[in-house]
Amino acid sequence: MARPTSLLLLLCVIVAAAAQLLAPAGAAKFACNARGGAARCQSLLGYTPRNATTLASVMSLFQVRSFRSLLAANGLPLSTPPSRPVPARATVRVRFACACSAGHGASMHRPFYKVAPGETLDGIARGVFAGFVTYQEIAAANNISDPALVQAGQELHIPLPCSCDEVEGAAVVHYAHLVAAGSSTSGIAAEFGTAEETLMSLNGIRDPKSLQAGQVLDVPLRACSSSISNASIDRGLHVPNGSYILTANNCVLCSCSSSTWQLECHPTKGLSSSACPAATCGDLALGNSSSSTDCESKTCVYAGYTTTTASFNILTNLTTQSLCDAAGAPMPQPSAGFDLQSGVQWAYLAVLSICFNVALVGFVL
Structure with a gap:
């Protein structure tokens, strides 16, 4: 019959192997x-x-x-x-x-993260930031030569x-x-x-x-494509489906259409009109559409914003879309x-x- 010590050590080996399988x-x-x-x-x-x-x-x-x-x-x-x-x-x-x-x-x-008493870099990486970084990466980003020497109150950049x-x-x-x-x-x-x-x-x-x-x-x-100008402050704005973004000093809300894969923007509701400049294409407000024929629709789309010491402007474009062209369904997004x-x-x-x-x-x- 096996000694209790041997059985316990064997169990330890089995558990350790299981831990390796579960380890992130x-x-x-x-x-x-x-x-x-x-x-x-x-x-x-x-x-x-x-x-x-x-x-x-x-x-x-x-x-x-x-x-x-x-x-x-x-x-x-x-x-x-x-x-x-x-x-x-x-x-x-x-x-x-x-x-x-x-x-x-x-x-x-x-x-940035302030180290609490008793915390280690590995504990911060795994426990606080869910393993999105390693303790080695935190150490490198903060020029820490010895990860064991972090002190309570120290502020760390988390890369x-x-x-x-x-x-x-x-x-x-x-x-x-x-x-x-x-x-x-x-x-x-x-x-x-x-x-x-x-x-x-x-x-x-x-x-x-x-x-x-x-x-x-x-x-x-x-990400949805857009009509944002290269001269705009928010050029390169990319928005995936299922989310939206506030831009132009929070005056404009843009979301990604899962049917057209075009960025759809309109004035942010609830903000004072005095804080945001007018965003229109002539008589058509930003984000609104009008149909001149059964197969054609015109939309006032967002083209970005610019600011100077004297003014803040929201840019727009009037685009024309054919409603009679068949389009393939976009890939689904969560x-x-x-x-x-x-x-x-x-x-x-x-x-x-x-x-x-x-x-x-x-x-x-």
Whole structure:
């Protein structure tokens, strides 16, 4: 009959093996080779909190400048209060500024995180920021030679993964997605309206079976085309389906149409007209359409905005659309908002803890 010590050690080995299977694959830098003005953009991240929280807390953690921006990224009404609950394991989209450098993309300037007593870089990377970064990346971004020497009160820049590159010649919004247990490359591709081959190529995945829970993927979200002028301050504005964005000093709300894949913009409701200049195409207001014939429609579309020390102008174009031309259906995109996910990326920590304690008991016996 086997000794108790041997049985306990054998159990420890089994548990440790299981922990390796459950362990998250870790964050990965996103390729970002865009240059010039295209080397900066807006990216998205799907944050999945370990415990129940609120929109206000998510905004504070990622230091989102505008609460309206957080609402827009998730397709939530502007009347949504900051106290709105976010269930544990729900996904909240966070929009942030991205910059390309040395072939990779990382969040610009923010978020910063103040180290609490007893915290480690690894705990901050995994526990606070859900594994979207590694402790090595945090250390490199903050010129920390010894990750074990972080101190309480120290402020750290968190380099969130992102990219500004076009994908297959098309403008996209790069979305950092945390892989849930049981996911597949084909399922993720279908969920976000992209091709599996594109998803695998972008993330350097050769074998779909190698996908792991906790792995961070660069998912390209198709963006709507627009009529925004290159002279506009918000040129290069990209909006994926299922979300909207406020621009022109919050005077204009733009969303992506899943039927035409054109950016649809109109004056933001609830803002004082005195704070926003008129946005019209003659007698036609921004976002409105009129039909002169059964097969032709004219629409006043958003073309950007300009500002000087003396004026603030919203640019518009009057476009003509044929209503009689048949058009193919666009690829589907997921609706935004909160998506419950079965995130088990934290389970391996508990398993490793059990392993350690079992081994300790075994040696004592």
